[in-house]
Amino acid sequence: MATSRVTKRPDFVLVVKEKNLPFLEQYFNNLRALGLDFANEPGQTVDLIFIKVFISKEALAHFSELYEIGRGESRVTTVFYTEVIFRHIFPTPLSDMPLDNSLERTEADNIMIVDKVLQNARYGSKDTEFGLSNLISMGIVETGYPLHDGSIEQDGMNIRSKLYRHWSNLRVTHMEQPLDLIFRYFGNEVAFYFAWFDYFNIMLVLPSILGALVVLAGLIYVALANPAEVREICETSEVLCPVCEGWPGCRYKEIQKFCALAHWSYVFDNNFTIAFAVFMTFWCTLFITLWRRKENTLMMRWNCENVVEETQIRQAYLASTTHQRPNGITGEMEPYVPKICIVLKYSVTIAACTILLAIILLAVIIVMVLKILFTEMCQASENLYLRSHSRLLTMILGSAVQVTVIKIFQLLYRPASIRLTEFENPRTQVDFDNSVLYKKYLLSFMNNYIPVIYLAFVKGKVTTLPHHMNFLTKDSCQPINCVVSLCIQLTFIMTVKTFLGNVFNVVFTKAKLCLRFFSKRYAKRHDRYHPSREDLPQWEKEYYLEPLTRYFVLSEFSEMGIKYHDIYWVGFLCFPSHTDEI
CATH class of the missing domain: 3.30.70 (Alpha-Beta Plaits)
Incomplete structure (x- = not known):
């Protein structure tokens, strides 16, 4: 050539x-x-x-x-096009940079x-x-x-370096995002993701303050009022049938030992949380309404109200389709898949998704069994600390294991949803992307919330007489309710999972990037000169960058949607629970 x-x-x-x-x-x-x-x-x-x-x-x-x-012809005025949508208190030099209307x-x-x-x-x-x-x-x-438009070391000489200095930098995390420049450089999909992320964090300020005040009010009320629900646990002389019945060294446990958990349960489960739950229901509705306003404003600002969908027939569809029929409009022959084949493929997909959901449910049951065994071991132990704090240790350990299982299943269902959609072989790329999205979101939602649903609505509801406990009834919240366990589970899901996931992504990406560069650098052994990465031309230097998959942003959008539902669950589950009868 x-x-x-x-x-x-x-x-x-x-x-x-x-x-x-x-x-x-x-x-x-x-x-x-x-x-x-x-x-x-x-x-x-x-x-x-x-x-x-x-x-x-x-x-x-x-x-x-x-x-x-x-861009085409914009239907908005220049004044509207260049105005700042939401002024932050920490603007950057890129905040007032108007979007260039002269660029087509x-x-x-x-x-x-x-x-x-x-x-x-x-x-x-x-x-x-x-x-x-x-x-x-x-x-x-x-x-x-x-290729990128230049190196990040060329300070201010290209958009990439500007974004690196004033946006993709930990030192400017608190500052305003240059959404117009992000849209210009990365496109509307990435720009809308960061616009949503920015809006989500700002809207969380008020619920965070009110939530902290509700917890503080609960602490003060428990300390000063000493409510009856707490006194029933702390002042009783009765004992509780142990979970470890049949184990050597198993002892009856005094209900007074649960006094600390009863205090914390009432801190998170009192009359103040009713008002907070009502507020969160209104907040969720207001959140979606205001986001639609901002989304429409950004769509008009970036002139992308009418996004052209990819209706072209997929290459994989053409390659695998052997049947043809005339088009009802044009009369030309076009490929098609018989309905019986479509029904069979979708039946296989539904069965596969059902199996994946069953695996997720099985993992919850396995974690429940491990928690019961750990509780029995602690209560039958000679160690006083394990016997005294068996319930709290079980809650923390169970939540940590459950979050680990959730992260592992994320690595399973993301490629599985793509493989199942490839098996379905939709006709157009739009149908393909939507099918992947539905599977990913369904599996992600169930993966995150089956443990929460179990804690909130199933655990502790099956009771039995003393000395007649089976393996299922051993997993209960007696003598207090499941609020503390539920709070610990949500804390692990909303904070630890996100934090560890981000750390893992950064470390894994950096390690894979270095390994990829050095492994391929020395693959060319006949050369005497091996240039460093800084001496390489731009096209070869960027060859070693981490490739961006098609559904990377889609996965991030799905995670943000799950986080929004995390906030919804906090409000939904804040209604007081009744203490299980002993």
Whole structure:
């Protein structure tokens, strides 16, 4: 393939093995006919060819109109377009930077256009032989990616460095987000995610303050009023049948030993929490209403009210479909899947999702069994500390194990939802994305909230007579209610899971990035000179960056939705619970 001498920054980069270049000749010829140009660069640290892709301005304008990607004509005034939507108390130098109305396309739009062209170009004579995704899946092309607009070390010289200094930096976490610049550089999907994240954190300020005041009021009320519910536990001389019946060394436990838990139970389960629960129900409704207002404002500001959905038939659908029928409108022959095949595939998917939900439920039962065994071991122990704090230790340990199980299942159901959707093989990309979203959200919701539902509505509801306990009735909240256990579980889900997940993502990504660079750097052993990462050209340096999957932002949106439901559950479960009868 001839090499062009082009000095501007590439619009896209394809990474190919040299032996595969002859297979791509027709693909590149078709792309040249569409207005694209190429330049080859051998890799300095890997035995690969980096093909820089350039698109002309005329071709960019043509495909922008063809694919309906770009700003088009704005229906809003310039005054509205440049105004600040929500003024924060900590603005950054990028806060007042107006969105340039003269630009027909943003950097993200240009990348989408080039990607569309690469995905639709033919590399063979058959109808199914087209698209960069097929070339990557067949191993002819290693990977393909767009380039950033420069290095982060070029302070203020490009959008990437500006965002790194004034946005993607721990020192400016408290400052206003430059949403317009994020939209211009990353596109509307990423920009709306951070707009939601920003709005979510601001709206949580008032519930956080009121929640702290409710807890403080509960502490003061318990300390001064000494309510009857607490006195019944702290002043009784009765004993409780132990869970560890049948174990050597098992003793009856005085109910007074639960006095501390009774105090904390009333702190989180009193008359003040009724008002807080009512407030949270109104807050959730107000939250959605105000977010829709902000979302509509941003959609008008960024001129993306009418997003064009990807209704083009998927390549995988074309490749696997053997039946054809005439289109009812155009009369042309088009592929289709018989209804019986669709029903069978969806039946398999429903069965697989049911099995995954059953596995999640089984994990909850296993954790329950472990908690019962741990409680029995503690109560039958000779250690005074374990016997005295067996209930609290069981709550904390059970919540920690449950959160660990939730994180492990996240690694299971995310790829499973994609694999099941690939088996269904929807016709268009929109149908494919929606199907993945539904599965991910369903499995994520049940994974997070089956343990909470069990604690709130099932645990402790099955009672029996003394000395007649079975394994199920041993898992109870007696002699107090399950409020403390529920609070610990929600605390682990809302804080520890999120914190550990973020730490793991950062550490894992950094470690994988370093391992990927050094493993491929020394793969080219015949070279005497191995340049450092800083000396590499931009296209090879960014080859070692972590690839962004298609559903990365979708997964983050799903997690934020789950966090919103966490707040909803806090309000829903704040209504006082009745203490289980002894």
